[in-house]
């Protein structure tokens with residue numbers, strides 16, 4: 001399945017994406033915002049194979065309109081409760097702060113709420129990841145909980161925020177969100 005945004009195209013992940021992900025994850029300035037650690041080529045190829053087989057994993061590569069692969073975005077579905085958790089990263093730092101995250105996110109939210117008929121989408125984010133938090137607030141997500149000292153990295157504990165967005169809240173703000 002391919003989802004088209006205004007600045008990005010979300011396409012299925014391919015095994016040949018794995019080396020790029022390994023390279024991105026080797027960069028501490030990208031990894032510091034994510035829960036995953038360093039990954040190997042073997043781990044990434046396995047993850048892509050499993051994600052593509054699992055009907056509850058909606059993982060996409062983020063491509064620019066000129067087909068440059070810049071990151072990943074996905075929903076992990078919990079069909080029983082009609083909800084999903086969300087994750088995103090743009091691994092190619094040259095593409096940060098230029099609206100690609102906004103476009104990838106509004107595109108997958110529309111897919112999640114309209115096509116998959118989800119009732120709620122939630123996410124976790126480091127409390128110090130202001131750029132991501134701003135993006136999530138722009139998309140209508142609300143802070144629903146603070147997990148104190150929830151992640152342990154490099155001898156330090158970090159707080160994380162739990163945020164969520166209900167379908168009816170999204171519908172109410174849809175016009176504004178889709179126009180960002």
Ligand SMILES: CC(C)(COP(=O)(O)OP(=O)(O)OC[C@H]1O[C@@H](n2cnc3c(N)ncnc32)[C@H](O)[C@@H]1OP(=O)(O)O)[C@@H](O)C(=O)NCCC(=O)NCCS
Pocket residue numbers: 030033034071088089090091095096097098099100101102103124125126129130131132134135138
């Ligand atoms: C978080 C991420 C997906 C955002 O995507 P992006 O394309 O860089 O962000 P956008 O350009 O779409 O901007 C989104 C919002 O972030 C905010 N923002 C952008 N740059 C920012 C900065 N340097 N500091 C604080 N906020 C910033 C703005 O509020 C912006 O909204 P605006 O259009 O109203 O100004 C991307 O930067 C990324 O992948 N970062 C590394 C991994 C990561 O943090 N993933 C999320 C883990 S929870």
